[in-house]
Amino acid sequence: MDSSDEKKPVSIEANFDGLVGPTHNYAGLAQGNKAAEKNAEQPSNPHAAALQGLAKMRALAAMGFAQGVLPPQERPHIPTLKLLGFEGRDAEVLMRVRRDAPELLAAMSSASSMWTANAATVSPGADTRDGRVHFTPANLATHLHRSIEPVVTGRALATIFRSEKHFVHHAPLPATPQMGDEGAANHTRLCAEHDGHGLELFVYGEAGEKDPKPAVHPARQNRAAGEAIARLHHLDPDYVHHAQQKPDAIDAGVFHNDVIAVGHRHLLLHHEQAFVDGKAIRNWVKRRLKGRDPVFIEIKDRELSVEDAVNSYLFNSQILSLPDGTMRLICAHECQENHKVWAAIRRIVDDPLNPITDVQSFDLRQSMRNGGGPACLRLRVVLDPAQRTAVNPKVWIDDALAIRLEAWISKYYRDRLVLADLADPQLLDASRSALDELTQILGLGSLYDFQR
Template identity: 50%
Template sequence: MWQEVNFDGLVGPVHNYAGLSYGNVASASNKGLVANPLEGVLEGLEKARFLSGLGMVQGVLPPHDRPHISTLRKHGFSGSDAEILAAAWRENPALIRNVTSASTMWTANAATVSPSPDTADGRVHFTPANLAAMYHRSIEAPTTARILQAMFPEGQNFAHHAPLEGGTHMGDEGAANHNRFCAEYGEVGVALYVYGRGAFENAAELKFPGRQTREASAAVARQHATAPEKTLFARQSSRAINTGAFHNDVVAVSNRNSFFYHEHAFDSPDALEADIQNAMGDVEMQFVRVLESEVPLADAVKSYLFNSQLLSVPNRKGMTLILPREVEETASTKAYVEGLVSSGGPIGQAEILDVRQSMRNGGGPACLRLRVVLSDEELAAMGANSLLDDTLYETLKVWAKKYYRDRLMPEDLGDVKLMEESFFAMDELTQILRLGSVFDFQRG
C-alpha cells in the first residue's frame, strides 16, 4: 500500500515577526507585531492531529536551533554562546534577527522529494533546498540534511543529495515549487518544476525576486533521475510573483490527477495543461483553473486560498481542501470555495483550520508541510520517532508548554535567556523524536 505522508514543521520557540522575507507580503506587513510562539506551535500540532484524525499518515519535523551560533562564529564572533550573542546583538541586531528566524517551520521549503516509483533506482530521493534567495533561510540546509538523513536512513530505500551549489543563480526553494501528478500514489508520476526566472537572465519585469531558477530545478531533476518524458518545467508568471506569490504553492496546489490553480499562476496555462495531460498519457487530468473574475489574484495571495493542502482522505468522496481561516474571512474566496465543493468536481470537501501565527509571517497550511509518498515498506524503514500518534501529540504539547513563551518581539532576540530556553527545548525535542545530535550546538 502507498500513501502520501505529510510532515508538518513545528513552530520554533523563537517564532517572531521580523519581516525578513522580501517579496512575502504578509511577512512585510506584519513586521514588528507581538508573536506568540506557544500559540503557534499548538496551532500547528492541532492541525497535524486533525489530519491524523481524518485517517492521514501524519508526521512532524523539528524546528532548527536558533539563534544559530555557529553562523555567528563563522562571522568572527568568539567566546561562549552567551558572549557571542551579546556581542553580535550590540554590534548588529539585524544579523541576529536573521540567524534567529523561525522560518524552518515552513517545511515545504525543506527539500524536494521524488518518490521511488518515479526514480531510476527505485529509491525515494531527497535534495535539501539551498534557499539561497534569503540570507535567513540560506543557513538551513546543512541541518535540514541531517534531520532528513536521520528520518530516512540512506540505503536500500532512501537516497540523499547535497544542496545545490551556486548561490542565487542556482536558487532552490524546495517542494514549494514542485508538484507531482499520478493516478495512484504508487504508480509512476509526472513531476512539474516551477521556476521564477532563468539563472543567467536579467528578469527586469520582476519587482520581487524570482527565487527558484530553471537551472536549479533541472539540476534537482537530474540528481533524482526521473524520466525526462515525465519531468516538466513551467515558468511562474511575473504577475503572480509581483503580487506576492514568492513560491508557486501560493497560487497552485495539486494532488494525484487534480491541479487547482489561479489563471495568472503561469505564463502559459493552456500550453501547460496540454503538456501535463500529454505526460500523463491515458490518465485523465482534472484541472480546476480559478479565474481572476472569480477570485482576484490579490485576494488569493491575501487569503492563501491555494496555499492549502489538497488531500485524498480515506472514506471521503472527492478530495479535501485544508484551508486557513483567512479564506473564510475573504469574501471572494469564501464564495468560491462554497461553490467549488457543491459543483460536483474533483474537490468535494473543505476544512477550515486556524494557523494565524504562521499566516501572519506568510505561511499557510501548505507551507507547514513536506509531502513524502511512501510504500508500507518504506514507512517501516524510517528512522526516528516522527510519525504522529496520540502519545507523541500529548508529549509534544507538554514539551511546548514547558519551554515556549506566549509573547515575543523582534527586540527580544538578543536575550540570552531566550537562547538558553530554545536550546534546552531543541535538545529535549531531539530525544523525543529520537533524531540524535542533529543541531550544531549539540555537535560541539
C-alpha cells in the same frame, strides 16, 4: 484475496509538518512576502504558533492520514554569528550582535524552518530510476536567514529516512542565484495513483537573461535548479516539465508557486495568473498522465484577484484524498473571512465535475502572519509499505506523541516575543534545552551543532 484487491494501490502520500521553533518572531525578513512585511516588528506568540501547527498535524492523523513531524532548528544560530566575526561566550556574542548588527541577530533567530515545503524536493520511488525515494534539501540561497537551514535539514532528513535501501539523500545545490532552489514549494507531482509513475512539474521564476523576470521582487527559484534536481533524482525526461511562474504574480506577492497553485493526484488547482503558459502545462499533463483523466480548476481574475489569493493563501491549501475517492481541501481560517475566497471555495466544492467535495479550515494565524499557510507547513513524501516501515517510527504523529509534544511546548515556549528578546541568553538556553529534549522524544540523536 481476489484480483481486484490485488490491484488496490498501497503507496500513501505522507505529510511531514515542521514544528514551529521557540524563537518564532516577526522580523519581516522575506522580501516579496506581503504578510511578513506587513507584520514586521509586531509581537509574536511562539507558544500559540507551535500549538496551532501541532493541532493541524493531530487532526490529520486522527482523520487517518499518515502524518509525521520535522524538528525546528537551533536559533539564534551562534555558530554562524561566530563565522561572521562575533567572538566570545554565547551571551557576549548575542550582546555584541544586538548592539552592532541587529539585522543579523534577526536573521540568525528566524524560525522559518517551520515551513517545510521549502525543506527539500522529494521524488518517490515510482518516478526514480532506482526505485528509491530521493531527497535534495533546498539551498534557500535568496535570503540569509533561510540559507543557514540546509545543513541541519539534510541531517534531519537523513536521520528520519535513514535506510539506504529505500532512500537517497543528495547534497543541496550550490548556493548561488543561478541555482536558487526553494524546494517543494515550487514542485508538484501529478499521478493517477501514488503507486504509478507520476509527472513532476518544476516551476521557476527565472531562467536566463532572455526570459521575462520580475521587476520588484526576487525570483527565488531558478530553472537550472529544477533541471539539476531532475538529473540527480534520475527522473525520466518524458515525465518532467519545467514551467515559468508569471513575473507579475511574483511582484504581486506570489513568492512561491504554492501561493498560487496546488496539485494533488490528478487534480491541478491554480489561478489564471499562475503561469506564463498554463495551457502548455495542461496539454502536457493530458498527454502524459496515464490511468486517469486529469482535472484542472482554474480560478479566473474576474472571480478572485491575485491580491485576495495572496492575502488568504487559498492556493496554499492542502488537498487530501479520502477513502471514497473524493478529496478534502484543508485551508486557513483567513479563507473563510474573505467572502470572495470563500465563495470561490464553495463553488469548487459544489461542482460535481471535480473531486473536491469537502473543506475544512484551521487556525494558523501565527504562521499566516509571517507568510505561510497550511501547505507551507508540510513536506509531502510518497512511501510504499516497505519505505513507510523504514521511516523513524518516533516521528509519526498519534495521540500519545501529540500530548507529549503539547506538554513539551508548554514547558519551553514563551507566549510573547519581541525582537529585543532575541538577544536574551535565557531564550537561547531554553531553546537549546527544548531541542535537546525533542531529539530524545523523536529519536533524532545529536542533530544540532550545540550537541556535537
